[in-house]
Amino acid sequence: MSSTAIDDTTASAATSSDDNPTTGKVLEHEYDGIHEYDNPLPGWWRAIFYGSMIYALVYFIIFVKTDWIASPEQTYRAAALEWSATHEASSTAMVSASEDQLAAGARDPAMVERGQTIFTTKCATCHTPDGRGLIGPNLTDLFQIHGSKREDLFNTIRDGAPGTAMMPWGTQLPATDLVAVASFVSSLRGKNVAGKEPQGNPVPAFAP
Ligand code: HEC
Known part of the structure; x- marks a missing residue:
């Protein structure tokens, strides 16, 4: 009884793409009946993440590896x-x-x-x-x-x-x-x- 209920839920998650409030998309793969929403991190978050990496690299080169600017x-x-x-x-x-x-x-x-x-x-x-x-x-x-x-x-x-x-x-x-x-x-x-x-x-x- 209960197993049928679970199957019904996963099946509906896989098929009805409208369930995802953000993108409406469900990714292709599936593990033991578990599906994953395509929920990318927000653009502003990734901008800070990659931006800080680039900043660290530039900082390292300018202040640690060269004498371009006094440390x-x-x-x-x-x-x-x-x-x-x-x-x-x-x-x-x-x-x-x-x-x-x-x-x-x-x-x-x-x-x-x-x-x-x-x-x-x-x-x-x-x-x-x-x-x-x-x-x-x-x-x-x-x-x-x-x-x-x-x-x-x-x-x-x-x-x-x-x-x-x-x-x-x-x-x-x-x-x-x-x-x-x-x-x-x-x-x-x-x-x-x-x-x-x-x-x-x-x-x-x-x-x-
Ligand atoms: C008027 C000349 C003269 C001036 C000016 C002078 N020196 Fe000398 N210096 C000598 C002579 C001569 C010796 C060798 C002393 C000896 O034979 O024991 C010497 C020795 C030295 C030594 C020791 C070298 C060794 O092999 O042990 C150092 C270091 C030194 N001087 C640095 C300086 C510094 C730094 C200044 C400036 C602040 C200076 N000297 C200014 C003539 C001078």
């Missing part, structure tokens, strides 16, 4: 640098920088660019603008006089090399400038610009 992080770093340039004018010889900090600086184009500007104005007379060396040693080869790490470069820049033309810059430059110029100098290692002959001890290239 929020880059904007923040630039603003932070600008702030510290105007607010930390007085420096102390006690500033220190960690290896990680300098490695991150060497990877940051804004930091390297800032360091390069300082290097060109303050250091290039002795090291030349591209660091190949003149009065000061070649900073692009795989040799270092004092230590072997980025930290050692930073410390030499801060404290100078007593008895040589390399003066202590820790009392001349704000802390952020010291970090920037040391980041730039450490980014030169391994560029091997032909210039002053190697001085000091052989050292490994820095990990990128």
